[in-house]
Amino acid sequence: MPRVRNHPFAGPLTPPSSMAVTIRDVARASGFSVATVSRVLNGSGPVKPETVRKVRDAATRLRFTPNVAARSLSTSRTHTLGVLLPDLHGEFFSEVIRGIDQTAQSHGYHVLVSSSHNSPAEIAAALATMRGRVDGVAIMSPVSNAEALVADLPRSIPLVLLNCSADVAGVDTLDIDNHGGAYAMTRHLLTLGRRRIAFVRGPKGNADGEARLGGYRAALEDAGVVHDRTLELDGDFQELSGYHAAKHLLSMSPRPDALFAANDSMAIGAISALREAGVRVPEDVAVVGFDDIPIARYILPALSTVRVDIAKLGARAVKVLLHAVGHRNEHTRVRETFATELVVRASCGVEQAVGR
Amino acid sequence: MPRVRNHPFAGPLTPPSSMAVTIRDVARASGFSVATVSRVLNGSGPVKPETVRKVRDAATRLRFTPNVAARSLSTSRTHTLGVLLPDLHGEFFSEVIRGIDQTAQSHGYHVLVSSSHNSPAEIAAALATMRGRVDGVAIMSPVSNAEALVADLPRSIPLVLLNCSADVAGVDTLDIDNHGGAYAMTRHLLTLGRRRIAFVRGPKGNADGEARLGGYRAALEDAGVVHDRTLELDGDFQELSGYHAAKHLLSMSPRPDALFAANDSMAIGAISALREAGVRVPEDVAVVGFDDIPIARYILPALSTVRVDIAKLGARAVKVLLHAVGHRNEHTRVRETFATELVVRASCGVEQAVGR
DNA sequence: TTGTAGGCGTTATCAG
DNA sequence: CTGATAACGCCTACAA
Numbered sequence: 001m002p003r004v005r006n007h008p009f010a011g012p013l014t015p016p017s018s019m020a021v022t023i024r025d026v027a028r029a030s031g032f033s034v035a036t037v038s039r040v041l042n043g044s045g046p047v048k049p050e051t052v053r054k055v056r057d058a059a060t061r062l063r064f065t066p067n068v069a070a071r072s073l074s075t076s077r078t079h080t081l082g083v084l085l086p087d088l089h090g091e092f093f094s095e096v097i098r099g100i101d102q103t104a105q106s107h108g109y110h111v112l113v114s115s116s117h118n119s120p121a122e123i124a125a126a127l128a129t130m131r132g133r134v135d136g137v138a139i140m141s142p143v144s145n146a147e148a149l150v151a152d153l154p155r156s157i158p159l160v161l162l163n164c165s166a167d168v169a170g171v172d173t174l175d176i177d178n179h180g181g182a183y184a185m186t187r188h189l190l191t192l193g194r195r196r197i198a199f200v201r202g203p204k205g206n207a208d209g210e211a212r213l214g215g216y217r218a219a220l221e222d223a224g225v226v227h228d229r230t231l232e233l234d235g236d237f238q239e240l241s242g243y244h245a246a247k248h249l250l251s252m253s254p255r256p257d258a259l260f261a262a263n264d265s266m267a268i269g270a271i272s273a274l275r276e277a278g279v280r281v282p283e284d285v286a287v288v289g290f291d292d293i294p295i296a297r298y299i300l301p302a303l304s305t306v307r308v309d310i311a312k313l314g315a316r317a318v319k320v321l322l323h324a325v326g327h328r329n330e331h332t333r334v335r336e337t338f339a340t341e342l343v344v345r346a347s348c349g350v351e352q353a354v355g356r
Numbered sequence: 357m358p359r360v361r362n363h364p365f366a367g368p369l370t371p372p373s374s375m376a377v378t379i380r381d382v383a384r385a386s387g388f389s390v391a392t393v394s395r396v397l398n399g400s401g402p403v404k405p406e407t408v409r410k411v412r413d414a415a416t417r418l419r420f421t422p423n424v425a426a427r428s429l430s431t432s433r434t435h436t437l438g439v440l441l442p443d444l445h446g447e448f449f450s451e452v453i454r455g456i457d458q459t460a461q462s463h464g465y466h467v468l469v470s471s472s473h474n475s476p477a478e479i480a481a482a483l484a485t486m487r488g489r490v491d492g493v494a495i496m497s498p499v500s501n502a503e504a505l506v507a508d509l510p511r512s513i514p515l516v517l518l519n520c521s522a523d524v525a526g527v528d529t530l531d532i533d534n535h536g537g538a539y540a541m542t543r544h545l546l547t548l549g550r551r552r553i554a555f556v557r558g559p560k561g562n563a564d565g566e567a568r569l570g571g572y573r574a575a576l577e578d579a580g581v582v583h584d585r586t587l588e589l590d591g592d593f594q595e596l597s598g599y600h601a602a603k604h605l606l607s608m609s610p611r612p613d614a615l616f617a618a619n620d621s622m623a624i625g626a627i628s629a630l631r632e633a634g635v636r637v638p639e640d641v642a643v644v645g646f647d648d649i650p651i652a653r654y655i656l657p658a659l660s661t662v663r664v665d666i667a668k669l670g671a672r673a674v675k676v677l678l679h680a681v682g683h684r685n686e687h688t689r690v691r692e693t694f695a696t697e698l699v700v701r702a703s704c705g706v707e708q709a710v711g712r
Numbered sequence: 713t714t715g716t717a718g719g720c721g722t723t724a725t726c727a728g
Numbered sequence: 729c730t731g732a733t734a735a736c737g738c739c740t741a742c743a744a
Contacts, residue, residue, distance in 0.1 A: 020512075022721055033731045038723060045724090046729055068488040069429040070721030073736050078425070080468070080489070094450040101471050110489065112436070112468050115457050132424040133436070133466065156376070268654070295651050298624070378737055389715045394739060401740090402713060426737030429720050 021062045030058035041066070080110040081321055082134035084126055086141060087116040091293055092310060096162070099314025100138065107322055109135075117141075131156065136321035138162055138314070158324035158331070160317050164207065172320050172334040174313055178208050178290075181306035181340030182215025185260060185288055188304075188342060190223050192349055194258035194286055200235040200245040200270065202262040209237070209262045212290055216260060231256060235266050242266025246273035249285070257285060258348075264289035264296050264305055271299065271347070282349030292343050304348035307341045377420045386414035397422070436466040437677055438490035440482055442497060443472040447649055448666060452518070455670025456494065463678055465491075473497075487512065492677035494518055494670070514680035514687070516673050520563065528676050528690040530669055534564050534646075537662035537696030538571025541644055542616060544660075544698060546579050548705055550614035550642055556591040556601040556626065558618040565593070568618045568646055587612060591622050598622025602629035605641070613641060614704075620645035620652050620661055627655065627703070638705030648699050660704035663697045 023041075027034045032055060039045040040055040047055075058064075072078045081104055085093060093115070101111045112134055117123045123141060130137060136158040160172040189197050199216050202209015213232070220227045230252070233245040242261050246269070249256055261267035267289030274281050281287050281301055289296065292307035316336070324331045344350055379397075383390045388411060395401040396411040403411075414420075428434045437460055441449060449471070457467050468490055473479045479497060486493060492514035516528040545553050555572050558565015569588070576583045586608070589601040598617050602625070605612055617623035623645030630637050637643050637657055645652065648663035672692070680687045700706055 020721090023723095024721080034722080035724080035732075036730060039730090042723080048729060051729080065484065065487050067429070067721050069425050069432075069434070070736090071723075073423070073425040073429050073738090074721080074723040076425075076736075091447065091450070094447070094453075097450075097453070097469065098471065101469060105470065105472070110468055110470065110485070112466055113453065113457060114461065114466065115454065116461070128421060129466070131421045295654055298651055298655060300656070376737090379739095380737080390738080391716075391740075392714060395714090398739085404713060407713080423737050426720090427739080429722090430737080430739045432720080 020067065021064045022067070023064070025062055026055065026059045026064050029062060030055045077325075078133060078135050079108060080112055080134045081318060082112045082114065082127075082130045082137035084117050084123055084137060084139045084141075085113070085115045086118050092291075095310035096140065096314040099311030100318050102311075103315040103318040107318070109318070109322070135325045136160070138317040138321060139164070158321055158328075160320050160324075160334070162313060162317055170333060172324065173336070174317055174320065174334075175337045176208070176308050176313065177337045177340050178211035179215040179218070180337075181290065181308070181342075182212040182260070182262075183219045184215075184340070184342050185290070185304075185306050186216045186219035187223070188344070189258045189260065189286060189288065189348060190219070190225065192286070194349070195225065196228075196231065196254060196256040197258040197260055198231040198233060198245075198249050198252075198256040200233045200242055200259065200261040200266050203236040206237070209235075212262045235262060237263050237265060239265045239269035242269030243273045244269075246270035246287075247277075250274070250277055250279065255285070259285055259287045261287070261289045264291045264293045264303060267303055267305070267347075268295065268299055271301075271303075282347050283352055286349040287347050296343075297345065301347045302345035304345045304350070305343050307343045309338065309341075313338055376423065377418045379420070379422070381418055382411065382415045382420050385418060386411045433681075434489060434491050435464060436468050436490045437674060438468045438470065438483075438486045438493035440473050440479055440493060440495045440497075441469070441471045442474050448647075451666035452496065452670040455667030456674050457670075458667075459671040459674040463674070465674070465678070491681045492516070494673040494677060495520070514677055514684075516676050516680075516690070518669060518673055526689060528680065529692070530673055530676065530690075531693045532564070532664050532669065533693045533696050534567035535571040535574070536693075537646065537664070537698075538568040538616070538618075539575045540571075540696070540698050541646070541660075541662050542572045542575035543579070544700070545614045545616065545642060545644065545704060546575070546581065548642070550705070551581065552584075552587065552610060552612040553614040553616055554587040554589060554601075554605050554608075554612040556589045556598055556615065556617040556622050559592045562593070565591075565618045572616060591618060593619050593621060595621045595625035598625030599629045600625075602626035602643075603633075606630070606633050606635065611641070615641055615643045617643070617645045620647045620649045620659060623659055623661070623703075624651065624655055627657075627659075638703050639708055642705040643703045652699075653701065657703045658701035660701045660706070661699050663699045665694065665697075669694055 023034050023037050027037045030037065032051060036047060036051060037055050039047050040052050041059065083097065083100055097113060104111050112130065114126050117126050123139060127137060134157065138160050140162040141164050160174060162174050163176050164173065186197065199213060201213055217227060233248060235241040235245055242265065245266065246259065249259060259270055261270055267287050271281055271287050274285055274287070279285055289303055289305040292305045296303040296305050320334050379390050379393050383393045386393065388407060392403060392407060393411050395403050396408050397415065439453065439456055453469065460467050468486065470482050473482050479495060483493060490513065494516050496518040497520050516530060518530050519532050520529065542553065555569060557569055573583060589604060591597040591601055598621065601622065602615060605615060615626050617626055623643050627637055627643050630641055630643070635641055645659050645661040648661045652659040652661050676690050
């Protein structure tokens with residue numbers, strides 16, 4: 001014979017704390033059936049006010065807490081959202097989580113995180129282990145060909161892609177306006193009178209980096225500035241690559257009068273290199289970045305950059321996900337782009353330009 | 357009549373992707389019973405090798421994924437660990453999570469995070485909503501009287517307190533050696549010849565701040581330096597409070613020759629204030645901090661500080677939790693303190709001292 | 713070595 | 729408005 005339920009207490013007395021209180025205990029204590037108790041506790045179905053009171057009393061007295069496993073087995077809902085992240089830098093990471101957790105919490109949802117997923121295969125695997133644990137998943141992937149990524153992803157639950165710049169049918173997508181941000185920054189430099197603007201690229205295949213490069217090119221073109229491809233320097237988002245790029249820049253002639261790095265870290269590396277060489281920033285060469293990482297405002301000169309509201313992106317992801325979860329069938333594909341904000345500090349040479 | 361199971365396919369054919377594959381489908385497809393399938397998939401009980409192969413094949417073919425809700429309802433294990441955090445600064449946050457997630461993942465566990473819990477009441481509430489979702493919880497609380505916190509915490513599952521400096525019976529505790537770190541740093545300053553060392557405190561009631569203050573005092577006392585309580589300045593871990601503290605310091609006479617801030621942010625604020633006043637750091641006043649936040653190495657002069665390996669703390673927390681989960685009854689209380697590391701850069705004046 | 717079937721705690725259907 | 733009970737998917741004690 002199989003396992004037998006073993007309940008040493010059957011009356012309306014307080015159960016031993018070592019054993020979990022179930023809905024049946026509440027039923028017994030209140031004198032109603034489990035069905036009625038369930039209805040009261042979930043606010044489903046019609047119940048007499050008097051009954052509601054009695055059941056609530058019993059539940060409170062016994063300190064009843066529904067077993068979530070049983071509940072989700074029955075409803076096939078977990079009230080949990082998953083978050084898949086690459087192994088990225090701290091600040092970015094915590095901001096997304098913050099935004100996601102905050103919003104999820106306010107909707108009665110929990111957040112299951114899983115990091116260190118860089119390849120489509122790893123993401124697919126992580127997604128598999130999340131099956132049944134979550135009602136929806138937000139995925140953040142650094143790979144630029146997200147189409148392939150999503151192609152063989154199990155799609156049993158709602159998915160939202162964050163900053164993947166993928167255009168896959170049926171999957172919600174939230175992107176950062178890298179192109180627009182880079183465009184605005186480039187335009188800003190042009191406005192300040194800079195003409196030979198170099199650009200330090202992101203890693204090969206990185207979607208963010210490529211979109212930023214695109215914005216930079218577009219701005220130059222729209223301004224009628226003949227663009228010199230030799231001004232596009234290689235980089236990999238690491239500080240050191242910005243340093244090297246700046247060193248290289250110094251050997252060019254005519255020397256560029258501005259350097260736009262695809263992210264802040266590289267911009268900081270570039271500034272170090274320029275200072276070492278005795279080149280003044282921003283007087284001789286303006287330097288700007290992208291991301292607005294915390295350090296940006298502390299370095300000298302304070303870095304002009306492009307800010308992205310990461311927490312807001314996370315919050316929006318949760319809302320999209322919850323909508324998809326709640327309206328499985330009539331959920332229409334979401335595809336949004338988040339605006340960026342130009343942060344003008346000192347390194348772009350805005351003060352010098354005004355003085356001219 | 358209640359809900360009826362609706363399975364349109366009964367043979368060994370591939371099921372429609374819209375419907376979840378259950379262990380029964382695998383049983384049917386492989387020609388064995390669900391019990392045998394379960395045994396194979398869990399490696400429990402004796403099974404003929406041939407059978408193992410056949411069952412595995414069927415499971416793979418059907419892309420079977422166990423329903424975790426059903427599994428945990430049956431085993432009362434979720435294979436998930438919870439993490440409760442206060443609303444703290446990004447870097448710290450992400451490091452803990454990183455350490456926890458990495459270790460949990462390598463043990464087949466998932467991580468459920470929940471942030472923004474500052475009061476004991478909020479923590480208790482968050483813990484309640486996690487009941488049944490997790491097998492254990494790591495709690496990080498900023499309140500210094502953690503005893504009270506834990507007192508009325510439901511203890512149905514294993515708990516580990518991170519950096520709470522609480523000494524509560526039955527609860528595992530992992531602490532950072534704030535006292536030792538501050539002691540070492542103070543000693544370091546004394547060794548470099550500094551004698552009037554001021555200290556900027558943390559927020560009132562913050563355990564970290566108080567322990568650091570304690571280490572500072574102990575080092576002075578052990579060195580036989582008469583301690584002047586007016587050298588202990590108020591602070592709240594924010595950069596601005598470090599700025600104000602340094603301004604105040606400038607008005608003292610004789611002026612201190614060193615400033616030890618209870619965290620890096622305040623140290624950075626202090627450096628700004630000193631530079632504004634034309635005071636040289638570290639020649640006139642050495643400035644040091646605690647935490648080793650990323651910015652620390654970038655400011656000028658590079659900040660000497662005390663480093664804490666947060667990720668390691670998180671990793672250890674997971675191990676302790678898993679042990680408690682696996683050995684419910686014979687788990688002996690864990691109480692550990694994590695060593696800190698002195699990071700000597702330029703702001704403590706080590707170079708000047710050598711030259712003397 | 714394998715199969716049978718009850719139980720895990722909830723929800724929801726249907727009858728009263 | 730309330731009660732009885734099948735089903736959710738899996739594990740496991742026991743029988744074979």
